[in-house]
Amino acid sequence: HDVLEANEELALRNHHLLNGFGIIAFNIMGAIGSGKTTLIELAIERLGGRYRIGVIAGDIVADIDANRFKRYDVPVIAMNTGKECHLDALLVKNALDQLPLEDLDILLIENVGNLICPADYSLGESKRVVIVSVSEGDDIVEKHPMIFKTCDLAIVNKVDISDAVGADADKMVSDALRLNPSIKVLKTSKKVGESIDGWIEFIEASMNVCR
Amino acid sequence: HDVLEANEELALRNHHLLNGFGIIAFNIMGAIGSGKTTLIELAIERLGGRYRIGVIAGDIVADIDANRFKRYDVPVIAMNTGKECHLDALLVKNALDQLPLEDLDILLIENVGNLICPADYSLGESKRVVIVSVSEGDDIVEKHPMIFKTCDLAIVNKVDISDAVGADADKMVSDALRLNPSIKVLKTSKKVGESIDGWIEFIEASMNVCR
Numbered sequence A, B: 001h002d003v004l005e006a007n008e009e010l011a012l013r014n015h016h017l018l019n020g021f022g023i024i025a026f027n028i029m030g031a032i033g034s035g036k037t038t039l040i041e042l043a044i045e046r047l048g049g050r051y052r053i054g055v056i057a058g059d060i061v062a063d064i065d066a067n068r069f070k071r072y073d074v075p076v077i078a079m080n081t082g083k084e085c086h087l088d089a090l091l092v093k094n095a096l097d098q099l100p101l102e103d104l105d106i107l108l109i110e111n112v113g114n115l116i117c118p119a120d121y122s123l124g125e126s127k128r129v130v131i132v133s134v135s136e137g138d139d140i141v142e143k144h145p146m147i148f149k150t151c152d153l154a155i156v157n158k159v160d161i162s163d164a165v166g167a168d169a170d171k172m173v174s175d176a177l178r179l180n181p182s183i184k185v186l187k188t189s190k191k192v193g194e195s196i197d198g199w200i201e202f203i204e205a206s207m208n209v210c211r
């Protein structure tokens, strides 16, 4: 409990640091393999021309996703989380110290694949996003209430394979809204370009509100 | 570190308790939604006539999977893990105290969906199984070395949707063997009955060796 309190204090300081530089940070959480990296890549592709984007990749072997992001012309920090199953504010502070903050507008933080512990750890973000995919089963939202209660946006990804796994994407959407009536929910597929529009609009709308 | 040592001591006592009753216990770990419950259901369907099977369902909302198992004529204990992202030996001891141990041959334990922390927590099992699915991406094995190093069997599930998600199941198999040359690896799909034979044979072979 002291751990959580200490983390909240550090997170608040990160938040002030980011605000000072006018950077909007997104804590992108989700199940293992749900599509976090894919959706961050799509955001960089669609917004990287207009906004200066930085990325923090957090995982036990962070280099694998970090190397995907490095193919784009953006600053990337890989943060190895060791045996921790979630990023925390201290690790994010270490990453912020290595980023060119004066040259960034958007910070995309890929958290460790986990629907439990990241719910309790703020990082200093402006917006919290949780990504699940239909392949995890359509009971995945109701099985993890806390994380949906703490997020601003939920993405139900890989809707193109709903039938193949026997999952009802609309049940997942309504489960999220029942848990958190103020959460925004999107259904996406990397194979359907228009389905990504809502994700891009969410990022841009966050820029306009928060700056 | 003391936490881990204390857990190991409890796990050893669970192991002796189970051995005393001649019960073979399987710690079934894996990513969120990888197919743990599905593969346990298939084991109950195929072996429940010949062996007396008990199940422990561990999760933050354990009743959801526990209710799936209760449709079969087997003893089921739902273990809510609270904010913990892994089962531990103490929770399993609580479950063992509620099971009719004198009437069981096989104990199937569904762990919390997580490829990180369960690697460090023994429960008292005879065999450790990790289940991943192609939908998590074919880099999921190399991203989580510790859990594969500690397991007896790795299952690469949902191979029927490999093309739909652009994943190479054989890469996942060879990654597991590279990390742990003595691990057994199976490729499965719930849609292909024969692919489940290897999983059933693994359970039965474990019975013959351990008893």
Ligand SMILES: Nc1nc2c(ncn2[C@@H]2O[C@H](COP(=O)(O)OP(=O)(O)OP(=O)(O)O)[C@@H](O)[C@H]2O)c(=O)[nH]1
Residues within 6 Å of the ligand: A030, A031, A032, A033, A034, A035, A036, A037, A038, A039, A065, A112, A113, A157, A158, A159, A160, A161, A188, A189, A190, A191, B135, B136, B137, B138, B140, B143, B164, B165, B166, B167
């Ligand atoms: N069919 C389909 N596959 C997808 C979609 N989005 C991602 N994938 C696939 O899902 C797998 C995992 O995608 P990633 O973006 O690496 O997921 P992640 O959440 O970053 O994974 P981790 O960081 O390892 O937890 C990859 O094989 C992707 O190609 C989608 O919309 N449809």
Ligand SMILES: Nc1nc2c(ncn2[C@@H]2O[C@H](COP(=O)(O)OP(=O)(O)OP(=O)(O)O)[C@@H](O)[C@H]2O)c(=O)[nH]1
Residues within 6 Å of the ligand: A135, A136, A137, A138, A140, A143, A164, A165, A166, A167, B030, B031, B032, B033, B034, B035, B036, B037, B038, B039, B065, B112, B113, B157, B158, B159, B160, B161, B188, B189, B190, B191
């Ligand atoms: N296409 C396909 N879908 C599968 C397969 N196995 C399981 N599924 C689907 O994958 C989803 C998750 O399956 P579960 O068995 O609930 O997975 P789990 O690992 O127990 O999930 P959690 O306990 O929530 O972590 C369900 O929608 C299943 O129908 C498979 O071999 N192929």
Ligand SMILES: [Mg+2]
Residues within 6 Å of the ligand: A036, A037, A038, A065, A110
């Ligand atoms: Mg990723």
Ligand SMILES: [Mg+2]
Residues within 6 Å of the ligand: B036, B037, B038, B065, B110
């Ligand atoms: Mg399950």
Ligand SMILES: [Zn+2]
Residues within 6 Å of the ligand: A085, A086, A116, A117, B084, B085, B117
């Ligand atoms: Zn955790």
Ligand SMILES: [Zn+2]
Residues within 6 Å of the ligand: A084, A085, A117, B085, B086, B114, B116, B117
């Ligand atoms: Zn953990």
